[in-house]
Amino acid sequence: YNRRAIRELAVGDEINNVMAQMGDPDFMDVFMRDETEVRVLRYRTQHEHSDGVTSEDETTPLVFEDGLLVGWGELSYRRATGQ
Secondary structure, three states: OHHHHHHOOOOOOEHHHHHHHHOOOOEEEEEEEOOEEEEEEEEEOOOOOOOOOOOHHHEEEEEEEOOEEEEEOHHHHHHHHOO
8 A cells, every 4th residue: 555655755745735635654753953943754665574563674664754755665765864
């Protein structure tokens, strides 16, 4: 379900609209980069381990800057965090 919903997102979508569509994320990080607030919401999109717990490697990150979606996926996450 989450994978399909992510495909329907567009760069520039507002975080409130995305959360209304996707629900609460499995993980969330918030930090400031220069003068920009960056939020990373992670939603489960794959199943790796049958342990009943979602781990970050089973999620897709959605990256927001100042409340607007700027990208998703690991490349966007690495760019946002400077990794």
